[in-house]
Amino acid sequence: MNVLEENRGEIIKSIKKKKKEILIIFESGQKLALSPSTFTDFRLFEGKMLSKEEFLKLLSSINKEEYLEYALSLLSRENYPSNVIYEKLLNKGVDSLVANQIIDKLTKDGLLNDELYAKTYAKDVAELRLYGKNKILFNLHAKGLSNEIISSLSFPRDKELLKAISYAKILDKRLAKTPKNKKISKALLCLRERGFDLDVAKEAVDKALSFLNEEENNLSLESDFNEAKAKYERKYKGYKLSQMIISSLLRKGYDYEDIIGKVRGCSDED
Numbered sequence: 714m715n716v717l718e719e720n721r722g723e724i725i726k727s728i729k730k731k732k733k734e735i736l737i738i739f740e741s742g743q744k745l746a747l748s749p750s751t752f753t754d755f756r757l758f759e760g761k762m763l764s765k766e767e768f769l770k771l772l773s774s775i776n777k778e779e780y781l782e783y784a785l786s787l788l789s790r791e792n793y794p795s796n797v798i799y800e801k802l803l804n805k806g807v808d809s810l811v812a813n814q815i816i817d818k819l820t821k822d823g824l825l826n827d828e829l830y831a832k833t834y835a836k837d838v839a840e841l842r843l844y845g846k847n848k849i850l851f852n853l854h855a856k857g858l859s860n861e862i863i864s865s866l867s868f869p870r871d872k873e874l875l876k877a878i879s880y881a882k883i884l885d886k887r888l889a890k891t892p893k894n895k896k897i898s899k900a901l902l903c904l905r906e907r908g909f910d911l912d913v914a915k916e917a918v919d920k921a922l923s924f925l926n927e928e929e930n931n932l933s934l935e936s937d938f939n940e941a942k943a944k945y946e947r948k949y950k951g952y953k954l955s956q957m958i959i960s961s962l963l964r965k966g967y968d969y970e971d972i973i974g975k976v977r978g979c980s981d982e983d
Contacts, residue, residue: 722762745771748778773811780807781815785824794830795820796857828862835866843880846873848908874916877909881921892933892967893924934967938975 723743729736735752737745747757751774755767763771783805784798793801795816802812819825831853839849846868853863884900891899897918904914925933941961942954949957955976962972 722764723768724762725757725759728757728759745775747771747775751775751778777811777814780805780811781818784815784819788819788824792830792833793825794827794856794858795825796827798825800857827858828865831858831862831866835868840876843876843883843907845877845904845908845913846910848906851908870913873909873913877904877907877913877917878921880904880907880909881917885922890925890933892965894968895965896922896924931971934962934971934975937962937965937967938972 724740725737726740727738729738734746734748737747737752737757739745747755751771754774755771780802784802787793787798787801798819799812799816802815803809807815816825834853835849838844844852849866849868850863853866881900881904884903888896888899900918900922901911901914904917905911909917938958941958945954945957945961958976959972962975963969
């Protein structure tokens with residue numbers, strides 16, 4: 714692009730209308746493609762001379778339209794809050810003033826609505842992904858939603874519990890062969906990381922988890938006991954060996970009394 718000399722203007726040589734844009738050709742040879750709205754706003758016609766200031770305003774308007782199209786393309790693929798669009802514009806090299814103008818326009822046109830975004834995320838997205846209240850609030854803060862909007866959201870306990878139970882059922886299948894104590898602790902940890910309050914997580918665990926029956930538990934304990942014994946008896950003997958085996962089985966989530974009974978039974982056999 715040629716730099717305008719001081720006090721020199723640009724004269725429009727010809728105007729060509731195309732399907733989606735209007736091509737302006739200047740006597741200097743420079744060409745600019747304008748949207749119909751920009752063309753109308755600047756009241757351009759063949760033979761008109763644009764001052765340096767007018768020409769730079771026209772260029773600025775074209776750049777702003779390009780960035781607006783970029784923002785619209787983002788919103789056409791996914792719903793975003795205003796702060797995320799603002800950051801994406803800055804990363805694209807857009808001046809902060811122009812970025813704010815674009816955000817204001819999109820908000821005025823109803824294409825950006827942070828309050829609606831927050832409500833949609835808290836309800837639809839969270840239900841689809843089975844997020845609890847605390848994870849939702851954290852994510853919305855991270856996306857730059859205002860405290861006023863976030864504090865307006867409500868999270869009825871009954872709905873939180875339904876989501877927690879649904880996620881606990883997934884964990885129940887994932888941890889199917891895990892001993893009871895370990896299964897409960899893992900499930901509680903996963904539910905808490907998913908954003909559920911402790912009381913909701915505990916109730917979901919009570920309602921959704923199933924556990925090995927006595928025969929299955931004994932078979933699993935036998936297998937893990939033999940594995941731990943084979944691992945530690947190469948290095949330890951007697952009391953120390955028993956302690957290492959007990960620690961290993963406790964970490965796997967077996968009941969302490971069941972472990973002690975197994976260890977003592979093995980010692981009696983030896």
